[in-house]
Amino acid sequence: MSGMEIERKFLVHKQKNWKELAVSSSHIQQGYMAAVNTVRIRIRDEKAFLTIKGKSVNGGLSRYEFEKEISIGEAQQLLKLCEPPVIDKYRYLIPFEGHTFEVDEFLGANEGLVMAEVELEDEREEVALPDFIGLEVTGDARFYNRNMRRNPFSAWRDTLPEEYR
Numbered sequence: 001m002s003g004m005e006i007e008r009k010f011l012v013h014k015q016k017n018w019k020e021l022a023v024s025s026s027h028i029q030q031g032y033m034a035a036v037n038t039v040r041i042r043i044r045d046e047k048a049f050l051t052i053k054g055k056s057v058n059g060g061l062s063r064y065e066f067e068k069e070i071s072i073g074e075a076q077q078l079l080k081l082c083e084p085p086v087i088d089k090y091r092y093l094i095p096f097e098g099h100t101f102e103v104d105e106f107l108g109a110n111e112g113l114v115m116a117e118v119e120l121e122d123e124r125e126e127v128a129l130p131d132f133i134g135l136e137v138t139g140d141a142r143f144y145n146r147n148m149r150r151n152p153f154s155a156w157r158d159t160l161p162e163e164y165r
Helices: 072-079 145-150 153-159
Strands: 002-012 024-033 038-044 047-053 062-070 083-096 099-106 114-119 133-136
Touching (some): 038 072, 038 145, 083 145
Antiparallel strands (some): 002 062, 002 133, 024 038, 024 083, 038 047, 047 062
C-alpha cells in the first residue's frame, strides 16, 4: 500500500474502560533505521511489514506512506539493523461511529503511555470521539514512535496531567 496517511493522535484517559470495547488486539514490535525519512520494520503477531514514511505536513496530520508485507524472517534480520531500542506495544482496535480507533498500550521505557490514532480519508473529515479519548497530540513530536526510542515516555511522563500517566 502506498499513498497519503492522514491520522489524528490522542492520549487515552486511564480511568476509562476502553479495553472492553476492543474487537481485537495484537502484539507489535517495531524498529527504525537511520534515514532522512522514516523507515520502519514491524512485526505484528504473525505478519511483518517494511514501511517508509515521508515528512509530516499540515501540523502532523498527513504524510506519504509506503508499506509492503515481508516475511517474519526478513523482519527479524532487519530489526537487528535498526537503531535500538525496539518499540514494544499492544494494539487494540476499537470501532466507533464509522471509524476504527487504534489504541496502543506501550511497554518497556514507554510503559504507562496509552495513545489512540484514527485514520481519516480527508484532512477535513469530521470524526466522533469516544469518551476514552483525551488530549489531542497530533503533530507533537514527543509522541512519534520513532522519537520515543531516544526520548522515552518514562523521561517526561510527569509533564502530562495525571489522567494520562
